[in-house]
Structures are given as structure tokens and as C-alpha cells.
Amino acid sequence: MDRGEHIGLVLRTRANTKPLFISIGHKVDLPSAAALAMACCTKYRIPEPTRQADIEVAKLKRQIGAGHA
Numbered sequence: 001m002d003r004g005e006h007i008g009l010v011l012r013t014r015a016n017t018k019p020l021f022i023s024i025g026h027k028v029d030l031p032s033a034a035a036l037a038m039a040c041c042t043k044y045r046i047p048e049p050t051r052q053a054d055i056e057v058a059k060l061k062r063q064i065g066a067g068h069a
Contacts, residue, residue, distance in 0.1 A: 006030055013041040020046065 001007065008023035011034055022033050040047035046054075 009034060011037060013038065013045050017045045 007030070008021060009030060010019045011022050012019045020037060022030070022037050024030050024033055028036075037047050040049060042048055044051055
């Protein structure tokens with residue numbers, strides 16, 4: 001809470017998993033942010049855009065690491 005305004009929430013995308021921490025963004029209210037996160041959580045706990053970004057960063061780290069070995 002910030003000055004009495006809810007700016008985040010803890011969201012469990014499925015039973016028996018760790019929750020996600022959702023916060024408001026630019027021109028996005030909390031209910032919309034939660035709905036968007038749930039819409040993006042298909043097969044996995046984390047939203048698919050975040051999951052794909054993490055996969056790509058891991059690939060880049062491996063490529064950079066291989067170049068410095």
C-alpha cells in the first residue's frame with residue numbers, strides 16, 4: 001500500500017505453486033494487471049512473455065560465456 005492505495009497483490013496462478021507479485025504499471029490498474037498476468041499464464045506458473053524473455057537471456061549468457069572460455 002502506498003498512501004492508502006493498493007499498488008500490488010500476491011497472485012497464485014494455480015494451486016500448490018509459489019505466488020507471483022503483481023503491481024500496477026503506467027496506465028494499468030491492479031485488477032487489469034492481475035487479469036493480464038492470469039491470461040498470460042498458460043502452461044507454466046510465470047506469464048509466458050516473462051518466461052520467453054528469461055529463456056532468451058539464458059541463451060545469450062551461454063553464448064557470451066562460451067566466447068570468454
